[in-house]
Amino acid sequence: MSAPTDYLFCPLAYGSALSAIGIYLLRQYMQGGQFTTKTDETGRVAIVTGCNQGIGKETVLELARRGATVYMACRDMKKCENARREIIEATNNQNIFARQLDLCSMKSIRNFAAGFKREQNKLHILINNAGIMDCPKMLTEDGFEMQIGVNHMGHFLLTLLLLDLLKSSAPSRIVVLSSIAHRLGRIKRDDLNSEKSYDRKMAYCQSKLANVLFTRELAKRLNGTGVTVNALHPGVVNTELFRNTPFLCSRFGKLLIAPIIWIFIKTARNGAQTTLYAALDPSLEKVSGRYFSDCKQKHVGSAAQFDDDAQFLWAESEKWTGINI
Ligand SMILES: NC(=O)C1=CN([C@@H]2O[C@H](COP(=O)(O)OP(=O)(O)OC[C@H]3O[C@@H](n4cnc5c(N)ncnc54)[C@H](OP(=O)(O)O)[C@@H]3O)[C@@H](O)[C@H]2O)C=CC1
Numbered sequence: 343m344s345a346p347t348d349y350l351f352c353p354l355a356y357g358s359a360l361s362a363i364g365i366y367l368l369r370q371y372m373q374g375g376q377f378t379t380k381t382d383e384t385g386r387v388a389i390v391t392g393c394n395q396g397i398g399k400e401t402v403l404e405l406a407r408r409g410a411t412v413y414m415a416c417r418d419m420k421k422c423e424n425a426r427r428e429i430i431e432a433t434n435n436q437n438i439f440a441r442q443l444d445l446c447s448m449k450s451i452r453n454f455a456a457g458f459k460r461e462q463n464k465l466h467i468l469i470n471n472a473g474i475m476d477c478p479k480m481l482t483e484d485g486f487e488m489q490i491g492v493n494h495m496g497h498f499l500l501t502l503l504l505l506d507l508l509k510s511s512a513p514s515r516i517v518v519l520s521s522i523a524h525r526l527g528r529i530k531r532d533d534l535n536s537e538k539s540y541d542r543k544m545a546y547c548q549s550k551l552a553n554v555l556f557t558r559e560l561a562k563r564l565n566g567t568g569v570t571v572n573a574l575h576p577g578v579v580n581t582e583l584f585r586n587t588p589f590l591c592s593r594f595g596k597l598l599i600a601p602i603i604w605i606f607i608k609t610a611r612n613g614a615q616t617t618l619y620a621a622l623d624p625s626l627e628k629v630s631g632r633y634f635s636d637c638k639q640k641h642v643g644s645a646a647q648f649d650d651d652a653q654f655l656w657a658e659s660e661k662w663t664g665i666n667i
Pocket residue numbers: 391392393394395396397398415416417418421443444445446470471472473474475492519520521522575576577578579580581582583584
């Protein structure tokens with residue numbers, strides 16, 4: 343009979359142990375940079391859009407732990423209330439509020455901003471987090487293609503409606519959740535609303551490029567006001583964002599692809615780290631118009647460096663949403 347220690351010499355056991363350690367280390371590495379700087383956010387007021395789940399919820403949780411007053415701006419009030427209750431229970435911060443905001447509707451956005459201004463006379467942090475990806479062709483209430491409508495136009499209107507409050511509360515920050523996908527995007531000057539043709543993947547990439555171009559143009563316009571605006575890629579994060587991505591949501595995807603992706607994909611908590619860094623890190627107080635990933639400044643894609651595209655998008659966004667500053 344062989345002794346149990348004989349297994350130590352079995353190549354198969356060695357191989358498996360080394361693979362398991364390798365997979366573990368790779369997964370740890372892929373979780374990315376952590377925001378560990380201690381800050382006290384007591385007395386600071388924040389809005390986070392689309393935060394009943396995913397990266398947004400984890401962002402609110404950490405803001406709440408640090409003492410901030412947070413307005414959770416969500417389209418589904420039942421999901422928002424549940425998340426709010428969980429966050430209050432976990433942090434004992436009672437200053438967390440749930441308010442309705444549907445970025446598919448300019449009326450809802452205007453109602454949210456007006457309601458917020460009736461309740462608060464300060465706003466220090468605006469986090470444009472809500473997003474959708476890969477959806478079939480749909481239009482918002484106001485006739486915008488859904489991905490450019492929610493991811494860019496809705497946040498454009500919301501930000502401009504809140505800008506006076508952000509300015510009077512300076513130093514204050516705007517954080518825009520973009521994506522590495524902006525690198526594949528192109529601003530379709532002749533068909534921004536995808537009326538001539540619609541490709542669901544490219545529509546997402548265009549909307550995330552719009553996030554970076556918006557950040558670029560807004561940073562210029564805010565120069566000297568004490569309000570900064572930065573964009574970021576949170577990493578590839580395990581959230582409901584993939585709900586419309588068929589190859590991942592199919593049985594095949596869940597059984598065969600998901601376990602491989604699991605190695606590379608961040609948890610929502612780790613996906614929130616770059617947002618928290620951009621919103622809170624004291625070293626970024628005067629940094630504006632930049633793009634971050636893994637809690638570090640990164641270069642934007644070449645399509646995000648065209649000032650004339652940024653100005654075109656700004657002018658179109660003003661036209662579509664009927665607001666200008
Ligand atoms: N996960 C990832 O790998 C990556 C994410 N990102 C970006 O991060 C951000 C957060 O996404 P993530 O947490 O991953 O995704 P989730 O799908 O988990 O969260 C998105 C949130 O946005 C909300 N939302 C969607 N549509 C609207 C709307 N019309 N009005 C208001 N809220 C809305 C959703 O609400 P509801 O629950 O009601 O649907 C949800 O709370 C997005 O901007 C996304 O583009 C960027 C790169 C990679």
